[in-house]
Amino acid sequence: xxxxxxxxxxxxxxxxxxxxxxxxxxPIIQREIVEKRKWATDQExxxxxxxxxxxxxxxxxxxxxxxxxxxxxxxxxxxxxxGMVFPSLVIITLIAAYFTQFQDYQIVKHAFAGIRxxxxxxxxxxxxxxxxxxxxxxxxxVIFCAAFALTAFTGISSIIIIIISxxxxxxxxxxxxxxx
Amino acid sequence: MILLTMFLEFFKVGLFAIGGGLATIPFLQELxxxxxxxxxxxxxxxxxxxxxxxxxxxxxxATYVGFKAAGVPGAVIAVTGIVMPSVIVxxxxxxxxxxxxxxxxxxxxxxxxxxxxxxLIGAAGFEVAKISLFTINKFLETHSVLNLINMxxxxxxxxxxxxxxxxxxxxxxxxxxxxxxxxVFKF
Numbered sequence: 001x002x003x004x005x006x007x008x009x010x011x012x013x014x015x016x017x018x019x020x021x022x023x024x025x026x027p028i029i030q031r032e033i034v035e036k037r038k039w040a041t042d043q044e045x046x047x048x049x050x051x052x053x054x055x056x057x058x059x060x061x062x063x064x065x066x067x068x069x070x071x072x073x074x075x076x077x078x079x080x081x082x083g084m085v086f087p088s089l090v091i092i093t094l095i096a097a098y099f100t101q102f103q104d105y106q107i108v109k110h111a112f113a114g115i116r117x118x119x120x121x122x123x124x125x126x127x128x129x130x131x132x133x134x135x136x137x138x139x140x141x142v143i144f145c146a147a148f149a150l151t152a153f154t155g156i157s158s159i160i161i162i163i164i165s166x167x168x169x170x171x172x173x174x175x176x177x178x179x180x
Numbered sequence: 181m182i183l184l185t186m187f188l189e190f191f192k193v194g195l196f197a198i199g200g201g202l203a204t205i206p207f208l209q210e211l212x213x214x215x216x217x218x219x220x221x222x223x224x225x226x227x228x229x230x231x232x233x234x235x236x237x238x239x240x241x242a243t244y245v246g247f248k249a250a251g252v253p254g255a256v257i258a259v260t261g262i263v264m265p266s267v268i269v270x271x272x273x274x275x276x277x278x279x280x281x282x283x284x285x286x287x288x289x290x291x292x293x294x295x296x297x298x299x300l301i302g303a304a305g306f307e308v309a310k311i312s313l314f315t316i317n318k319f320l321e322t323h324s325v326l327n328l329i330n331m332x333x334x335x336x337x338x339x340x341x342x343x344x345x346x347x348x349x350x351x352x353x354x355x356x357x358x359x360x361x362x363x364v365f366k367f
Contacts, residue, residue, distance in 0.1 A: 015234065015235045015236070015239075016234050016235065017234055018234055018235070025236075051270070051273060051280050052270075054198070054280065054286060054290060055198070055266070055269050055270060055273065055280065056194060056195045056196060056197065056198055056265050056266065056269055057194045057195075057197065057198075057238075057262070057263065057265055057266030057269070057270075058194075058197075058204075058236045058237075058238035058239060058262070058263070058266065059236075060236040060239075061236060061238075061239065061263050061266045062266050062269075062270050065263075065266055065267050065270040065271065065274075066270050066273075066274050069270065069271050069274040069275070070274060074271060077267055077270065077271050077274075078267065081263055081266070081267055084235075084236070084239075085235075085236075085239045085243075085259050085263060087234060087235050088233075088234075088235035088236065088239040088240045088243050088259070089239075089243050089255055089256065089259055091233050091234065091235065091240075092229070092230075092233060092235075092240050092243035092244050092247070092255070093243060093247050093252060093255050095229055095233065095244075096243070096244050096247040096248060096255075097247070099225075099229070100248075103225075107363055110362045110363045110366055110367050111359040111360075111362045111363050112225055112228070112359070112362070113312070113333075113362050113367035114336065114358040114359050114360070114361045114362020114363070114365075114367050115225070115228045115355050115358050115359050115362065116221075116224045116225070116228070116308065116311065116312035117312050117313065117333045117336045117337050117340065117358055117362075117367075118228070118336075118340055118351075118354050118355050118357070118358035119224050119227050119228050119231075119308055119312070119355075120305060120308050120309045120312050120313060120337060121337060121340040121341050121344055121354065122227075122231065122344070122351050122354070123202065123205070123227075123301065123304065123305035123308060124305055124341070125341075125344055125345070126202050126301065127298055127301055127302045127305055130294075130297070130298045130301065131298050133294075134294035134295050134297070134298050135294075135295045135298060139291075139295075140291075140294070140295040141295070143292055143295040143296050143299065144295040144296070144298055144299040144302070145299065146296075146299070147295070147296040147297075147298075147299025147300050147303070148299040148300075148302045148303045148306075149303075151206060151299065151300055151303035151304075152303040152306050152307070157210065158196065158206045158207055158210060158300050159192065159196045159207075161296055161299075161300060162196050162198065162293065162296065162297075162300075164296075165292040165293050165295070165296030166289040166290075166292055166293050167289075167292070168292040169288055169289045169290060169291040169292020169293055170285065170288040170289050170291075170292070172291065172292065173287070173288040173291040173292070174288055176291075177288075
């Protein structure tokens with residue numbers, strides 16, 4: 001019971017104090033889990049992270065689930081995940097409840113019109129960064145363009161695109177590896 | 181009933197959004213078109229709020245969307261839905277502790293998945309650009325190319341693109357800056 005509570009609190013702290021998610025959380029997870037409590041080694045955390053990236057869902061949540069499961073089984077996984085999402089639930093619900101009252105003010109409208117431009121820039125920068133890590137050859141460029149065009153200009157579901165690209169990746173890459 | 185639909189939809193987002201927070205955006209955009217839970221414009225505001233508050237972006241987005249559509253129960257259900265696939269998949273992997281991501285089949289799949297995910301997020305960014313930089317309705321009304329783009333927004337876009345790449349500050353800095361510019365120049 002004691003350790004479950006500790007799991008909840010630690011992941012609450014990690015979820016509540018890191019801005020930006022994903023990689024921003026890695027140093028804090030390392031400090032809390034590896035250095036302070038020795039619940040895992042650095043290498044294990046990196047493995048969890050790598051697995052978290054290549055499995056469905058949010059990376060930070062996947063890492064929390066992994067550590068929770070390693071400590072206390074399924075209950076531990078659920079408790080660690082609950083801890084991770086708890087601060088978001090509270091903070092965002094408060095903002096959402098509050099923001100609705102303010103969004104009709106003219107000054108708030110102007111502010112958010114500006115902010116929306118910044119969001120385009122943030123997404124564009126993220127896409128450029130991801131492009132550098134993910135699109136390595138012509139096949140990658142073709143898949144990128146197809147996914148972009150199908151999503152932007154047709155009503156095809158992103159789920160279909162994800163499934164097709166995974167299957168295409170398997171067939172193309174097996175051939176590519178065999179050809180070498 | 182809306183809660184059940186919401187749970188299932190967010191479960192699907194959690195299951196198919198691979199590669200972190202931003203990967204949820206294209207799926208959330210689809211939901212904006214499919215249901216009347218929120219508009220694309222609200223989704224963009226949500227992205228800004230999620231980037232400026234602590235916690236994983238995907239979770240923040242699910243909370244916000246869920247709350248907007250169905251209050252506190254909506255927020256809890258949406259978050260439960262989005263994390264459920266993670267919990268199931270990770271528990272299975274942790275149980276058998278396989279080096280899942282080193283399996284050849286997984287690596288082959290990711291050869292195709294990675295560029296596709298970038299394409300999906302790029303398309304989501306394009307949608308956001310359409311409502312923040314372009315004034316397509318005005319263009320369709322007047323048929324004047326001058327009305328196609330929102331000049332003030334495009335200038336701010338160029339300035340921010342330069343600043344974000346020159347100074348690697350936290351996103352919140354640029355969001356606040358953009359808000360101030362928006363207020364001062366009446367965007």
